[in-house]
Amino acid sequence: MASGTVLRSHAGGYLVYEPELDTVFQCAARGRLKKERVSIFTGDRVELDELDSEQNTAVITTMLERENLLSRPPLANVDQVIIVQAVHQPEWNPLLTDRYIVHFQLELSPALPVLCFNKCDLAEESELEALRSIYEPLGYFVIFVSAVTGRGIDDLARTLANKVSVFAGQSGVGKSTLLNCIEKDLQLKTGVMDHEFGVGRHTTTSSELYRLSFEHFPEIRASQTASWVGDTPGFNLLELKHPQPTEVVWQFPEILRLAQDCKFLNCLHLVENDCNVLNNIDEISLGRYNSYAAIVSDAQMEYSRRQVTSQKVEATVKKVGGRGGKEIHVPRLSTKYRAVSRRRERQGQYEEIDTDDDSIDDSLDATEDDTFQDGIVGQENLD
Ligand SMILES: Nc1nc2c(ncn2[C@@H]2O[C@H](COP(=O)(O)OP(=O)(O)OP(=O)(O)O)[C@@H](O)[C@H]2O)c(=O)[nH]1
Ligand SMILES: [Mg+2]
Ligand SMILES: [Zn+2]
Known part of the structure; x- marks a missing residue:
């Protein structure tokens, strides 16, 4: 069975790279998947x-297990x-x-x-x-x-x-410009700066994956197996x-290190008298502390908004141990890494029994990337 990597959504289907034939196929997904x-x-x-291989078309029959998914x-x-x-x-x-660091660390x-x-x-x-x-x-690697x-x-x-x-x-x-420097054949469209506002013009509008050949980097080329890079548009804050x-x-x-010795339970390390973080604030870069405070404030707003709409904010740390030993906090895996619960698994089995239609569905109208493109309307907030 041939397999490949989805490069992007295209004309209601997907472009998929198949390595054995070194070919990009235009694919529809089986109706069953939908x-x-x-x-x-x-x-x-x-x-x-x-x-x-003449028309370069194929059908996606199965999605293989996913290691992770950035939202x-x-x-x-x-x-x-x-x-x-x-x-x-831009400055x-x-x-x-x-904010980007926190977002991608969570993701x-x-x-x-x-x-x-x-x-x-x-x-x-x-x-x-x-x-x-x-x-x-x-x-961080800089x-x-x-x-x-x-x-x-x-x-x-x-x-x-690799x-x-x-x-x-x-x-x-300069994301697309940098990619063009590394893979000269890509010739990705790059933008111009709006000098009046000091911002870019959202030249890249959807996420796409590119295979790197490192043609101009013989040393890297000699030792590489498969390297891929995604160029993406900026997104709404x-x-x-x-x-x-x-x-x-x-x-x-750097703040966590000091927070672990803070004597207050559930301290946000912002105002509390005698908070260990505030007592040692000169050990932290002021910009980073300001970012921390701004992100806590964003998180509080998000938290109250969700309480009004009864949406849950998932905990990102959990307590382990406790019996006999000392209870410790460890980062929680995001949902996409967690094992499927038995109940979910059983539900999945029922769904599978339910669906025996294997016909090709080429009426895929709103693909995920299209949805994303819709989602970036109003990016002004970012700049
Ligand atoms: N001076 C200077 N300009 C650069 C550099 N890299 C990119 N630019 C310019 O920055 C502008 C924006 O570059 P893009 O590559 O389109 O930026 P992008 O991050 O892909 O932007 P979006 O696709 O809109 O998200 C272009 O005018 C580039 O020529 C650089 O290293 N130095
Ligand atoms: Mg770009
Ligand atoms: Zn504190």
Whole structure:
């Protein structure tokens, strides 16, 4: 049975790369998959049937087990997220960077995102050192690049080798331009900066996965097996994930270290007299602490909004142990990594028995990426 990777949704179906034939097939999904409400996303691995090598068409019969799924941008089986930020044009925004960090840590826990600062040609070395000194000590891998001078492009290419990576970051920071530097044949459409407002123009409008050949990087090419990278559009700030207010601290390692010795239960480390974080605030970068406070405030608003609408905010940490030993908190796996409950499993079996229609359904009208495109209307909030 042939299998492949979904590169993107296309004309009501999917483009799927099949490695044995080294061919991209235009595929429809079997009606059964739709009946079972199987959502197929860019990055999903699928089994194919009815391959037509002349027309380059095929049918998706099965979606293979998914390792993970990013919700925004919607991409499956991702190994790492590269958060791309510009040092200038658009001006670096520490809060936005930390918001992206928290979002992707929650989405892809326990993998830490890579921080890629672009447009270094427009920055002073001292500015880059200041950025390095904030994030490197916290354990983040930081890369400084310039698509104009070529600085750091080798480092970025090496980081992408043998992985499925996603470039995320606000519009205009140069995600597509950097990809074009690494894979010159891609020739992705890139935008122009709106200099009046200092923002990009949302040139990339849907998530797509590209296979990297590293043709211009012979050293990497020699040792690589399969490397993929997703180019994505920026997304609405309202779509960023928040933990519960008291759990935001888990996403800030330097604050967590001090919070663990805070004597107050459920302290938000914002105002409490004699809070251990506030007592040692000079050990934390001011920008990071401000981001923490802003994200706690966002999380509180989200929490009260959900209480009004009775939606649950999932806990992102859980207590383990306790009997005999000391109870500890550990990060909770996001739902997509958790084992399916017995009840769910049984329900799934019933559904499967129910659906024996194996006919091809080519009336897939609203694919996941189309939904995403709809979802990015009103991105002004981001800039
Ligand atoms: N000076 C400078 N300009 C750059 C660099 N990289 C990209 N740009 C410019 O930044 C602008 C935006 O680049 P894009 O690659 O379209 O940005 P993007 O992040 O893909 O934006 P969206 O697709 O809108 O999300 C273009 O005018 C690029 O030429 C760089 O390293 N230095
Ligand atoms: Mg782009
Ligand atoms: Zn405290």
